[in-house]
Amino acid sequence: MKTLFDKIWEAHVVSTVQDGPTQLYIDRMYCHEVTSPQAFDGLRNRGLKVFRPSQITCIPDHNIPTINQEAPIADPISKKQVDTLERNTKEFGLTHYHMGHEKNGIIHVVGPENGLSLPGMTMVCGDSHTSTHGALGAVAFGIGTSEVEMVLATQCVFQSRPKTMRLNFHGRLKAGVTSKDLALYVIAKMTTGGATGYFVEYAGEAIRAMSMEERLTVCNLSIEMGARGGMIAPDEVTFDYIKGREFAPKGAEWDAAVEKWKALKSDEGATFDKEIDFDATDIEPMVTYGTNPGMGMGINESIPTLESIDEAGRISFAKSLEYMGFNAGEKMLGKSIDYVFLGSCTNGRIEDFRQFTEYVKGKKKADHVIAWLVPGSWAVDKQIKAEGLDKILTEAGFELRQPGCSACLAMNDDKVPAGKYAVSTSNRNFEGRQGPGARTILAGPLVAAAAAVNGCITDPRA
Amino acid sequence: MGELEGANMEKFITLTSTVVPLPIENVDTDQIIPARFLKATSKDGFGDNLFRDWRYDKNDQPIASFVLNNPTYNGEILVAGKNFGSGSSREHAAWAIAGYGFKVVVSSFFADIFKNNAMNNFVLPVVVSEEFLAEIFDGVNANPAITLTINLEEQIITNNSNGKSESFQINPYKKECFVKGLDDIDYLISKKDMIERYEIARV
Numbered sequence: 016m017k018t019l020f021d022k023i024w025e026a027h028v029v030s031t032v033q034d035g036p037t038q039l040y041i042d043r044m045y046c047h048e049v050t051s052p053q054a055f056d057g058l059r060n061r062g063l064k065v066f067r068p069s070q071i072t073c074i075p076d077h078n079i080p081t082i083n084q085e086a087p088i089a090d091p092i093s094k095k096q097v098d099t100l101e102r103n104t105k106e107f108g109l110t111h112y113h114m115g116h117e118k119n120g121i122i123h124v125v126g127p128e129n130g131l132s133l134p135g136m137t138m139v140c141g142d143s144h145t146s147t148h149g150a151l152g153a154v155a156f157g158i159g160t161s162e163v164e165m166v167l168a169t170q171c172v173f174q175s176r177p178k179t180m181r182l183n184f185h186g187r188l189k190a191g192v193t194s195k196d197l198a199l200y201v202i203a204k205m206t207t208g209g210a211t212g213y214f215v216e217y218a219g220e221a222i223r224a225m226s227m228e229e230r231l232t233v234c235n236l237s238i239e240m241g242a243r244g245g246m247i248a249p250d251e252v253t254f255d256y257i258k259g260r261e262f263a264p265k266g267a268e269w270d271a272a273v274e275k276w277k278a279l280k281s282d283e284g285a286t287f288d289k290e291i292d293f294d295a296t297d298i299e300p301m302v303t304y305g306t307n308p309g310m311g312m313g314i315n316e317s318i319p320t321l322e323s324i325d326e327a328g329r330i331s332f333a334k335s336l337e338y339m340g341f342n343a344g345e346k347m348l349g350k351s352i353d354y355v356f357l358g359s360c361t362n363g364r365i366e367d368f369r370q371f372t373e374y375v376k377g378k379k380k381a382d383h384v385i386a387w388l389v390p391g392s393w394a395v396d397k398q399i400k401a402e403g404l405d406k407i408l409t410e411a412g413f414e415l416r417q418p419g420c421s422a423c424l425a426m427n428d429d430k431v432p433a434g435k436y437a438v439s440t441s442n443r444n445f446e447g448r449q450g451p452g453a454r455t456i457l458a459g460p461l462v463a464a465a466a467a468v469n470g471c472i473t474d475p476r477a
Numbered sequence: 478m479g480e481l482e483g484a485n486m487e488k489f490i491t492l493t494s495t496v497v498p499l500p501i502e503n504v505d506t507d508q509i510i511p512a513r514f515l516k517a518t519s520k521d522g523f524g525d526n527l528f529r530d531w532r533y534d535k536n537d538q539p540i541a542s543f544v545l546n547n548p549t550y551n552g553e554i555l556v557a558g559k560n561f562g563s564g565s566s567r568e569h570a571a572w573a574i575a576g577y578g579f580k581v582v583v584s585s586f587f588a589d590i591f592k593n594n595a596m597n598n599f600v601l602p603v604v605v606s607e608e609f610l611a612e613i614f615d616g617v618n619a620n621p622a623i624t625l626t627i628n629l630e631e632q633i634i635t636n637n638s639n640g641k642s643e644s645f646q647i648n649p650y651k652k653e654c655f656v657k658g659l660d661d662i663d664y665l666i667s668k669k670d671m672i673e674r675y676e677i678a679r680v
Contacts, residue, residue, distance in 0.1 A: 034649040053519065159590060161598070162593065307505065446508060452535070
């Protein structure tokens, strides 16, 4: 009787150090420009080659500008980092989807959409949102640069085996409630460190009813409650999504793969170290009011009062509200906002653009709101145009930018100015995350669309 | 395990030091080192920007109220509120802490990825109970000169202001790495034949 996690993990154990960590084999590693240069330097210093080059895919995404990608990157330091990745991929013989390449985009969008990420795999990247790929039924997690170097050198990492947790969602999400809302709801319940030390499996009717892209959003946010990763057992939704994608198995290999993937589920009666049940019908559209993703609430609720917070946490809570310019106990509804960001590895996929467009169709963007609409990849951009969503967006006063991580962490020029409020479909509302002094309110694509049109926090169902 | 020579490889057995207190919970790695400072392609210089936006204002002037700018507090041990190092996997956070000169971070709870990154840079994360942590904060509040002693061999942390000790966990393999100044990559490279056998067996 094994959990889904146990099955995949155990199939990848090369050895276990006595009283120490597990040597885990990695099927695929993704590298971006920010967390890899020191790892490649490490290889050079040790005089090593990349052990399994065909299992590494390199994509610059964090520093990429979202306008004028045709021109060289203007910021010389960003340019150097992006150029360094290209040089390293040439020197070590690795696949590289450079800026402007048709397969360029955010790693966690590009991997699944090309069939590079598949059920049953172990996957890593020097990026905590690698948990995204677990939605396909895989063990995928973020690592540090020393560990990137380990994988480049040996295709293995040393990891302590995490504990397992299953989160069951009974019932279905209500109309107007997105998978992002479900994730923000769970993080608020669990707190930002509540799943630390665990690998989480999401299960239940609400999860089964989700499309593949909705599942990717849920797993993406696993790290925001501290989880090592998140995963969902593959099913017909998964197989339909993968079939025909460029690097997915084809013909007889496809049939054999699906047969194998069908066994990737937690056995009846398998025990988890922790199991928690939620009622999906309790979930409302969510917003965050503070400076970590666990500080979230239903859009019609009020910010907690100071007295309702544990004594040890009050300093942090007060500091957080002071940064945000909010008062304990007050409502978020109707608060004026300045920026809207649709995009990131959390909500930069075609379904997110469809939801946003559906809401703003026939309406107009509020004049004072600056909106950044950033597709997660060139493939998403192409699909937006094929469906004519770009025309509807233009009529409503929006413009589309070019793909990249963009304002999620503001390593490029897409920075929210100090003191300004941004409703963002990204994953982190940490102090300064979207620019020094920027104030981030995390939400799903529908709440973001309603904020863009009304210029303030609005329930998209109203 | 083969010996490796490198700038970061410092052997660690015991340490007694004054502490720098940071009684904030959920300190995320974006605070430890903001994203705009992640553009370097080497591991050097991150210590200068440790806690950048809490430490300096927008005109790059030190913010007097922040603990790193307060000459009363110094030492090689950072003591922080629970869930330290959450968020982004950036190892730059560990490089910043090591680069600033901290050898140990004490908290009641660490985020997973940060903990691995810290250990891979020979910064020891020491997990203590909530009570023990509160007593350190109270102690250093009353007297900034108090010291902690970390004995890695015995896995004991002592608050020298009240004489109380607690044992802390570290797996024996990692402890040996710390004590001998070894890193994982050497060990993994020595296992390459085993990796190749694994690859053949799974096909």
